[in-house]
Structures are given as C-alpha cells and as structure tokens.
Amino acid sequence: MTSRLQQLEQENKDLKKVTDDLRSLVLSLESRVKSLESSKPGVAVPAPKPSAPQPAPPAKAAAKPDDDDDDDVDLFGSDEEDEDAERIKQERVAAYAAKKSTSNRIIYFLITVSHYIYFLFSQQNLL
Numbered sequence: 763m764t765s766r767l768q769q770l771e772q773e774n775k776d777l778k779k780v781t782d783d784l785r786s787l788v789l790s791l792e793s794r795v796k797s798l799e800s801s802k803p804g805v806a807v808p809a810p811k812p813s814a815p816q817p818a819p820p821a822k823a824a825a826k827p828d829d830d831d832d833d834d835v836d837l838f839g840s841d842e843e844d845e846d847a848e849r850i851k852q853e854r855v856a857a858y859a860a861k862k863s864t865s866n867r868i869i870y871f872l873i874t875v876s877h878y879i880y881f882l883f884s885q886q887n888l889l
Contacts, residue, residue: 777882784875795868799861 781879788875
C-alpha cells in the first residue's frame with residue numbers, strides 16, 4: 763500500500779513539473795507573440811479615429827457655371843491610380859492573411875495545451 767502511495771506521489775510530482783513547464787512555455791509564447799505583433803512595421807495599422815466631425819463649408823449662394831466642365835474628365839483613362847490602389851489592397855490582404863494564420867496557430871496550440879493540462883488534472887482528480 764505504501765509503495766502504491768509513493769508511486770502516486772512521484773507521478774503527481776512529475777505531472778506538476780510537466781504542467782509548470784507547459785505554463786512557462788505558454789507564457790514565453792505569449793510574450794513572443796506580443797513582441798512580434800508590436801514589432802511589425804509593414805502590417806496595416808487601423809485608421810485613426812476622427813476627433814470631431816468637421817462642419818460642412820458654407821455653400822455659395824450664387825455659383826457661376828463653369829464653361830470648362832470637361833476638366834475633370836480623363837479622356838485617356840489614367841490607370842496609374844487603379845494599379846496603385848490594387849497593389850496597396852493586395853499588400854494589405856497579404857499582411858492580414860499572414861497575421862491571421864500566425865495568430866490562429868498560436869490559439870490552437872494554447873487550446874490544445876489547456877486541454878492536455880485539464881486531462882492531466884482530471885486523471886489525478888485534482889479538479
């Protein structure tokens with residue numbers, strides 16, 4: 763009976779050591795994720811929130827009609843702006859996908875570790 767008790771105590775110590783190791787690993791991963799998230803300068807930053815709405819400029823009562831109405835029409839179809847907008851959109855989508863895939867892997871890992879710890883504790887009736 764005492765040998766069984768000693769064996770259980772030893773197993774309990776081993777499990778506590780494993781859970782402490784896992785806990786330290788999770789904490790180190792969490793700090794690493796935080797440092798990676800804060801150190802990426804190329805990641806899209808959310809737009810700043812406006813402090814106050816700007817009042818609309820007063821409309822002129824008697825606006826003269828312009829004879830040069832075709833100044834704002836681009837007859838040759840400038841594609842430079844469209845290409846730049848598309849390039850910026852693709853960069854932002856790629857940065858978002860990279861950030862999302864990294865955070866998903868870490869979340870799944872942490873969930874797995876927590877389930878493993880729960881399983882170990884439930885086997886020892888520590889819960």
